[in-house]
Amino acid sequence: MSKLIIDYNQKKEPDFIGDIHGYYDELIQLFEKMGYANENGIYKHPDRFPVFIGDYIDRGPKIFETIALVKRMQETGNAIALMGNHELNYLELHYKNVDGNTFRSQSKRNQVAATDEAFAGKDKEVYLDWMSKLPIAIESGHFRAVHAQWEEEAIKILKESKIEKLDENGLRTAHDDSKLYKSIEVLLKGKELKLPETLHYNDHGSEPRTEARIKWWQPRKRTLFGEDFASLPVHMIDKDISDFGHDYVFYYDNTQKPVFFGHYWMDAKKVKLMSSNACCVDYSIAKEGILVAYRHSQREALSNDYFITHQ
Numbered sequence: 599m600s601k602l603i604i605d606y607n608q609k610k611e612p613d614f615i616g617d618i619h620g621y622y623d624e625l626i627q628l629f630e631k632m633g634y635a636n637e638n639g640i641y642k643h644p645d646r647f648p649v650f651i652g653d654y655i656d657r658g659p660k661i662f663e664t665i666a667l668v669k670r671m672q673e674t675g676n677a678i679a680l681m682g683n684h685e686l687n688y689l690e691l692h693y694k695n696v697d698g699n700t701f702r703s704q705s706k707r708n709q710v711a712a713t714d715e716a717f718a719g720k721d722k723e724v725y726l727d728w729m730s731k732l733p734i735a736i737e738s739g740h741f742r743a744v745h746a747q748w749e750e751e752a753i754k755i756l757k758e759s760k761i762e763k764l765d766e767n768g769l770r771t772a773h774d775d776s777k778l779y780k781s782i783e784v785l786l787k788g789k790e791l792k793l794p795e796t797l798h799y800n801d802h803g804s805e806p807r808t809e810a811r812i813k814w815w816q817p818r819k820r821t822l823f824g825e826d827f828a829s830l831p832v833h834m835i836d837k838d839i840s841d842f843g844h845d846y847v848f849y850y851d852n853t854q855k856p857v858f859f860g861h862y863w864m865d866a867k868k869v870k871l872m873s874s875n876a877c878c879v880d881y882s883i884a885k886e887g888i889l890v891a892y893r894h895s896q897r898e899a900l901s902n903d904y905f906i907t908h909q
Contacts, residue, residue: 600756600757600758600759600760600761600762601731601733601761601762601763602681602733602734602735602756602761602762602763602764603733603734603735603736603737603753603756603757604678604733604735604736604737605736605737605738606649606678606736606737606738606741607738608647608678610643610645610646610647611645611646611647611893611894611895611896612646612647612648612649612678612741612894612896613632613643613646613647613648613649613891613892613893613894614649614651614743614858614877614879614891614892614894615628615648615649615650615651615879615889615890615891616651616860616878616879616880616881616883616889616890616891617651617652617653617682617860617861617879617880617883617884618650618653618654618658618664618668618883618889619653619654619655619656619657619658619661619664619684619883619884620654620655620656620657620658620659620660620661620664620712620713620716620884621658621659621660621664621883621884621889622658622659622660622663622664622667623660624883624888624889624908625664625667625889625908626641627889627908627909628889628891628906628907628908629641631906631907631908632646632891632893632906633646634646634648639667639670640670640671640674640676641667641671641676642676646893647676647677647678648671648676648677648678648891649677649678649680649736649743649858650668650672650677650678650679650680651680651682651743651745651858651859651860651879651880652679652680652681652682652683652684652685652732652745652786652860652861653682653683653684653685653745653860653861653880654668654679654682654684654685655684655685655688655710655713655716656684656688656709656710656712656713656884657712657884658712658883658884661712661713661716662716662717662720665716665725669725669728673728678733678736679732680732680733680734680735680736680743680744680745681729681732681733681734681745681764681786682745682786682860682861683745683746683786683787683861684710685729685732686764686782686786687702687709687710688710688713688726688729689701689726689729689730689764689765689769690702690769691704691710692722692726693726693730693765693766693769694766695769695770695773696770701769701773727765729764730763730764730765730768731762731763731765734756734782734785734786735748735753735756735785737855738896739896740855740856740896740897741855741856741857741858741894741896742854742855742856742857742858743857743858743859744785744786744857744858744859745785745786745859745860745861746784746785746786746787746788746859746860746861746862747784747785747787747788747789747814747859748785748850748857748859749781749784749785749789749814749848751781752780752781752782752784752785753781753785755777755778755781756778756781756782756785759771759772759775759778761778764782787861788811788812788814788828788861788862789811789812789814789846789848790809790810790811790812791809791810791812791827791844791846792808792809793807793808793809793810793842794842797810797823797834797837797839797842799830799831799834800831801829801831810823810827810828810829810830811827811828811829811861811862812826812827812828812846813825813826813827813828813872814848814849814850815849815850815857815872815873815876815878816849816850816872816873816876817849818844818846818847818849820839820840820842820843820844821838821839821840822835822836822837822838822839823835823836823837823838823839824836824837826839826844828862828863828864829862829863850873850875850876852873852874852875854875855875856875856876856877856894856900857875857876857877858877858878858879858892858894859876859877859878859879859880860878860879860880861878861880862878862880863880863882863885863887864878864880864881864882864887865881865882865887866881866882866886866887866888869881869888869890869902869905869907870902870905871900871901871902874899874900875900877892877900879891879892881907883908888907888908888909889907889908890905890906890907890908891905891906891907892904892905892906893905893906
């Protein structure tokens with residue numbers, strides 16, 4: 599089985615922590631609010647265990663401090679850190695394929711300028727190697743966690759790949775197998791559907807978008823744009839999509855294990871479960887939102903009462 603999918607074997611109950619994006623001070627506030635204590639630069643709790651859901655870099659003011667802390671906690675066995683799409687993107691901007699070109703276009707470097715600046719004078723290769731070994735998904739008898747989307751077929755393909763890490767060789771293996779690479783993208787970026795021209799929009803970074811992220815955790819309604827798709831600008835949410843016959847029928851039904859994820863830029867004013875067994879912990883800290891954790895009790899049903907915010 600691929601080392602990029604792991605089991606949760608901790609005795610302590612998990613605290614799932616959403617996308618940090620370099621907001622180190624807010625992470626410390628969240629730890630302190632949750633009762634974690636700083637012991638020689640590592641935050642510990644007597645009864646809880648942190649599971650970081652990915653996206654440690656880009657955007658925020660203290661990127662290096664954030665990734666250094668997460669790395670330190672993960673390497674000392676005091677946290678689990680999952681890979682996010684921003685870590686994958688960063689790896690693909692640095693590692694090269696057999697033709698000597700980076701896996702991701704260098705024209706996208708403007709998206710990671712803050713991270714490059716944060717690594718100035720640091721041993722970046724050490725952090726790239728660490729990122730390449732981050733697991734993509736985690737599962738226990740009571741829950742699942744992934745950065746963007748849990749899809750059984752994608753999980754199955756990744757498990758069967760036996761890929762151990764997404765370093766240069768691992769990325770070459772993934773890119774040579776279209777089904778494998780597509781599976782990795784679904785897990786880290788979520789399923790996106792092509793949009794009709796009437797629904798094209800600019801994203802949070804003012805980049806034009808011709809695809810949108812599907813809300814895979816619920817059945818389709820096919821009425822308003824914001825009911826079926828996530829991460830939309832406010833002015834697009836109530837746009838009528840009754841004429842858009844999108845046919846993506848998969849959704850994560852409520853008979854499955856609770857699943858935890860980030861990635862979707864949820865509204866910080868509406869911290870709540872996505873469904874009875876789906877919990878997003880990304881509440882847009884990098885867009886004047888909040889950093890959020892969910893304190894899971896593995897044998898209890900999910901509840902809105904178990905969210906904690908950094909403020």
